Amino acid sequence: MFRTHDCNALRKSDIGQQVTLAGWVNVTRDHGGVIFIDLRDREGLTQVVFRPEENAELAREAHTLRSEDVIQVSGRVAARLPGTENPNLASGDIEIIPSKLRILNRADTLPFPIDTEPQNEDLRMTHRYLDLRRPRLSRNLQVRHRVAKATRDYLDSQGFVEVETPILSKSTPEGARDFLVPSRIMPGKFYALPQAPQQYKQLLMVAGVEKYFQIARCFRDEDLRADRQPEFTQIDIEASFVTPDDIFAVTEGMLAAIFKAAFNVDIKTPFDRLTYREAVSRYGSDKPDRRFGMELVDLGEIFRESSFKVFRGVLDAGSVVKAINAKGFAGITIGQVDELTEIAKLHGAKGLAFIKIENGEWKSPIVKFFSDAEKAALKSKLQIEEGDCVFFGADKWEIACEVLGRLRLRIAEIQELHGRARPEPAPRGEGAPDWDFLWVTDFPLFEWSPEENKWNAMHHPFTRPKAEDMPLFDAKKFPDVRAEAYDVVLNGVEIGGGSMRIHEPQLQEKMFEVLGITAEDRQSQFGHLLHALRLGAPPHGGIALGLDRLVMLICGEQSIRDVMAFPKNNRGIDLMTQSPSEVDPRQLRDLSLKLAKDKKT
């Protein structure tokens, strides 16, 4: 037996016991005579004391110990000398007086210190196994496990069955770029790694599974971000004979179970709901962060008859004038104005108009165009006070909302209005950050793609239109057709989304038609699904939640890389294994593949 206890197990009540511990040397404090070793395992720290007068040979050996050496010590649990207890350590009342020391493995000089927050992510990734030893990442992995287990337990309790679906699957033209896997047996043909188990889970509904879930790995060959990896994990859920309310209820129950398991906190259910239209109008985003105000206010009423030509012209053209009031932001610097203007232009605005309220004065080049009545109306509608700064967006609804929404988030960031990143999870229940859950519903069914000059499905091509919007669909008023689709948002981050699916073959055909998929392509790419819909497909719908993002938020991390064991960097490279890598020409020959051009040398 390697050990009798872990390094966070021994307390006052164990004094006098003979124990054996094993772990890593966290730190050594060598006084020449007495030597202290903090022994660490994943559970915590225990202090080991070597005294030359008790065992000179052991002390001599202990003197050679360095950080991250792996050792085993056997000895007696002793009370610390009065006054030397360490209240910062769970095991701080006791220490081990060893009678035996085994050095299981010595460690080289470390590439980076693991007892401080390392800055160089490159280095951390190259030695990820070392990085993961750090208590924070070790904790993140454990939280992730708790979340996954709570998910399985809850969904099982609700009658959901976990079914695995293929990783080697079929490429489809819709959506993200596929990762491809060449077939050896079928030269020239390729599997695709699934972007999501979407079609499989619908086919499982046709198969009569009724309630399916899977903690599923998904793959998308797109450019990366802090919260995007080429492979990531979804909690994938699908059920038959359900309405959106059923999906909402099971999702809320599951998230409640997850937060109970991870934090022992009770989150408030049911979640609030906002329509897409409302979310974008009020927050300039389809995933609003509602933990602070600064809502978008429509000023159409005020400027409808204005003599200020810019606003009047925008309104006359059917566009909108909106504003946000950044409370206490009149002290904005020139650099910040430039940055915000840059953001506004980047998202389609021509410029950025704003008013600073300083020393009782409205400072802005546009104020002189406002009448007294307009100023009074602005003041009451935006609740303008001394020290505020008001930003305007005058443009088409989509652009004005988007621009002000982006400004709102950036200003909040500058003012640190939303909860700061926490280095440690909040203590159980207490002082926990606000967990603002929200459903956003009634997404548009289609979005226009100017590049492709065609309609695309906003969610995916299997999403059903809202029943009351079917007349609009039939009348080809595509921009106005709403989908039976929804997202679940947590603190301004989209953590999941889903929809009711099309179960009627005729409607699915119509949908493909609008999306510009030829009858031939429909058969070759979706023939199996269309056929299945003809053989007794029940009404069904579901949702998928991004497990990585959810765990990231729960752990208070800024990047999903910090909640994945072995993530890739922002070019999709695993720095530890150096993958992707070149392969032996024979492997290519087996696959009937030839590289288009020789690699650059």
Next chain:
RNA sequence: GGAGCCUUAGCUCAAUUGGCUAGAGCGCCGCCCUGUCACGGCGGAGGUUGCGGGUUCGAGCCCCGUAGGCUCCGCCA
């Protein structure tokens, strides 16, 4: 595909205006130290300033290029 920031010792960072024999803390090595918990003290080793050009009497610093890292936009049904 585009933009921004970054790259100096194993790690984290300094280095006034272009003047330098490139420093500090941690780590490492050696010596000392018997109650620390980021132990302490003394000494030492460790650098082609990412790489390649250029300007200059002189470049870590200025210019051009290039590689790598991070963040964002596009993209991600």
